[in-house]
Each structure stands twice: as C-alpha cells, then as structure tokens.
Amino acid sequence: MSISEYSFPTRILFGAGSRQRLGAIVKEQGFSRPLLVTDSGLAALPIPAEIAAILASEKAQTKVFSGIAGNPVESQVVQGVADYRAHEADCIVALGGGAPLDVAKAIAVLVNHPGGLFEYEDRADAKPIDAVLPVIFAIPTTAGTGSEVGRSAVISEDDTHIKRIVFSPRLMPRVVFADPELLLGLPPSMTAATGMDALTHLIESRLARGHQPLCDGIAMEGLRLAAGSLRLCYDFAKAGAGATPEHVSARGMMLNASMMGAVAFQKGLGVTHSLAHSLSTVLDLHHGLANAIMLPYAMRFNLETCARELGLMSQVLGLNGGNAKAFLAWLEDLRAAIEIPAGLKSYSINSQQLDRLVQFAFADGCHQLNPRPCTADDMRSLFEQALET
Numbered sequence: 198m199s200i201s202e203y204s205f206p207t208r209i210l211f212g213a214g215s216r217q218r219l220g221a222i223v224k225e226q227g228f229s230r231p232l233l234v235t236d237s238g239l240a241a242l243p244i245p246a247e248i249a250a251i252l253a254s255e256k257a258q259t260k261v262f263s264g265i266a267g268n269p270v271e272s273q274v275v276q277g278v279a280d281y282r283a284h285e286a287d288c289i290v291a292l293g294g295g296a297p298l299d300v301a302k303a304i305a306v307l308v309n310h311p312g313g314l315f316e317y318e319d320r321a322d323a324k325p326i327d328a329v330l331p332v333i334f335a336i337p338t339t340a341g342t343g344s345e346v347g348r349s350a351v352i353s354e355d356d357t358h359i360k361r362i363v364f365s366p367r368l369m370p371r372v373v374f375a376d377p378e379l380l381l382g383l384p385p386s387m388t389a390a391t392g393m394d395a396l397t398h399l400i401e402s403r404l405a406r407g408h409q410p411l412c413d414g415i416a417m418e419g420l421r422l423a424a425g426s427l428r429l430c431y432d433f434a435k436a437g438a439g440a441t442p443e444h445v446s447a448r449g450m451m452l453n454a455s456m457m458g459a460v461a462f463q464k465g466l467g468v469t470h471s472l473a474h475s476l477s478t479v480l481d482l483h484h485g486l487a488n489a490i491m492l493p494y495a496m497r498f499n500l501e502t503c504a505r506e507l508g509l510m511s512q513v514l515g516l517n518g519g520n521a522k523a524f525l526a527w528l529e530d531l532r533a534a535i536e537i538p539a540g541l542k543s544y545s546i547n548s549q550q551l552d553r554l555v556q557f558a559f560a561d562g563c564h565q566l567n568p569r570p571c572t573a574d575d576m577r578s579l580f581e582q583a584l585e586t
C-alpha cells in the first residue's frame with residue numbers, strides 16, 4: 198500500500214508505514230523534545246519504543262508519559278503536564294485510542310493556560326483557550342473516536358466520573374499519521390467496541406437535526422466504509438491474522454471511517470451518545486461498548502421520525518428491501534456477529550443505578566440534536582428495554 202496525503206480537516210498521512218515519516222516531519226517542523234503521550238496498555242507493547250526510535254533517528258529526545266488507563270480523568274492530565282515541564286518538551290506526540298489522544302490535547306491546553314482544566318470546559322462562562330498550544334502529532338491505534346481529527350477532548354472528573362468537554366479549534370492535531378499497521382494487533386473486543394463507536398458517530402451525525410450537507414455526505418460514505426470493513430476486521434482479529442494485504446486494507450477502511458465519523462459529528466450526535474455517556478459515568482463502561490449496546494434501541498426509537506434517512510442508509514449499503522427495517526435488522530446482525538451483548542441484563546443494574554443512568558443521560562447535551570425529541574421517561578424506557586435482554 199502506498200501512502201496518501203490529504204489535508205482535511207488537518208494534514209493526514211494515510212497508509213501502511215506512514216508512521217515512519219514521523220521523525221522527519223517533527224524535525225522539519227522544528228521540534229526535538231516530544232512528550233509521547235500513550236496509555237498504560239500500549240506502554241507494555243513494543244509500539245511506544247518503536248515510535249521513540251523513529252523520533253530518535255532524527256535526533257529527537259522523547260519522554261514517554263503513559264499514566265493513562267480506562268476513561269481519562271483530570272489527574273492524569275495534571276501528571277502529564279508535570280512530565281511535559283520536567284522534560285522541557287517542545288511538542289506532543291499522541292499515540293493510542295481516544296483516551297491518550299484526548300489527554301494529550303488537555304495537556305496541551307494546561308501547558309500554556311493557568312488554573313484547572315475544567316475552567317476551560319466548553320460552556321458560556323469558561324475561560325478562553327487563547328494562548329498558543331504545543332503542536333500535537335497524532336498516531337491513532339484504534340478506529341473509533343476519530344479524536345485525531347477532532348477539536349475537543351473529553352475528560353472525566355476524578356471523583357464523579359462525569360464527563361467534561363474541552364473544545365477549541367486549537368486542539369486539532371497538526372499532522373495525523375493514520376497507519377493501519379498499528380491496528381493489526383488490536384484484540385477482537387476492542388476492534389468491535391471502537392468500531393461501533395465510529396459507526397455510531399456516522400449514523401447519529403447523519404440523523405442529527407440541523408442543515409449540514411457536507412457532514413451528511415461524509416457520514417454516508419463513512420458508513421459505507423465501516424459497513425464494508427468492521428466485521429472483516431473483527432474476524433481477522435479473532436483469527437489472529439497478521440499483516441496480510443486484506444487485513445491491512447480492512448483496517449485502513451475503518452481508520453478512514455473513524456476519521457470521517459469525527460468530521461461528520463461536528464454537526465451533532467444523538468440520544469445513543471447520551472445513553473452511552475451515562476453508562477460510562479455510572480458503570481465505567483467502555484464508551485464504544487456502551488454505544489454498541491444502545492445503538493439499535495435508540496434507532497428503533499428514532500424510526501418514526503427517521504424512516505426515510507434510515508431507508509437511505511439501507512440503500513447505500515445495498516441491503517435487501519432497502520428500507521429502514523432492513524437497516525435496523527442489519528445493525529442487530531452486525532452487533533451479534535462481532536459479539537457485542539444485545540442488552541444490559543448481564544450488568545445487573547439496581548433501581549438506584551437506573552435512576553442515576555436516566556438523570557445523567559438526560560443532563561447530557563448530545564440528545565438535544567436527536568431527530569426525535571427524547572424525554573427522561575423515554576430514556577428510562579430505552580434503558581429498561583436494554584435491561585430485559
């Protein structure tokens with residue numbers, strides 16, 4: 198596979214082996230002391246050392262910060278800022294899935310902005326993010342959040358696990374190295390959960406209220422790519438397939454689908470994400486897994502408002518019947534094929550937790566652009582349906 202370069206919405210080097218260009222590009226941009234931000238899981242694998250070696254080949258001295266595990270929290274960001282200062286770093290290389298990418302962005306904010314991270318939360322009375330941020334180079338190792346082409350970071354409070362969003366166009370990484378080889382070892386469960394997050398972004402952004410035809414077009418093509426590759430990636434992951442051309446190609450399709458999802462959801466998301474954010478807050482569920490479980494319930498709820506759009510998706514995927522029902526059936530088949538639970542029954546949630554789930558989901562902003570208005574009672578009913586299965 199050759200390496201393609203495109204600059205939308207930032208500079209992207211896509212293709213097997215594109216990570217090898219990192220050292221030269223970091224040097225060309227005038228940097229020599231990167232802080233490599235990754236998570237503890239990846240730190241145990243050879244990838245961070247390989248990236249540090251690529252940087253060292255161009256005389257850059259890298260410090261690795263890997264104090265990130267699970268859903269990212271503020272204290273991890275604070276630790277990363279301390280490491281950035283101790284290393285006298287001059288740029289950030291973010292390596293991993295959504296968690297390290299988001300923490301890297303939040304570190305970049307706090308390096309040159311005083312005070313606590315959530316003083317810069319995306320809300321009306323927030324302090325502005327108006328100083329120059331350290332340049333971020335992003336290397337995704339999952340195909341899910343698309344955070345590498347996003348302008349926001351989602352970080353939770355340490356104590357409550359409530360998610361806070363920090364947003365600024367300045368958070369956009371300067372160069373993305375989208376290298377499908379880095380995804381070849383992603384385990385089946387992570388392949389499934391992150392891939393379903395990307396799929397949820399594509400579907401929800403297409404259905405979100407608002408007139409954004411550019412996002413709509415990107416969402417539809419992203420959906421086609423994800424539909425053509427997610428199950429393949431899962432099967433390859435399960436079979437432990439190595440670097441075959443088919444495996445690399447499928448991972449590459451999902452990487453693009455994931456970036457397209459993040460570009461498309463500038464338009465907005467929907468109720469699935471509100472339910473998922475709440476499941477992560479209350480039960481610490483993985484974001485992609487939570488979306489994957491709830492997506493079909495949310496889409497059935499949306500059916501009466503969105504039959505035409507869901508039918509269009511069905512046609513884009515060439516499904517038999519080409520209507521909304523065929524699309525919903527396809528979604529449930531896909532979820533089963535990649536071994537995502539069909540409901541929440543196995544989590545044995547008590548009634549007090551259910552109340553909190555509804556409360557947090559309704560307080561979450563994502564559902565405000567859902568095509569069908571969703572009340573707290575509707576959300577309770579969606580959780581209850583999922584709890585029965």
Ligand SMILES: [Zn+2]
Pocket residue numbers: 342394397398470484488
């Ligand atoms: Zn998401």
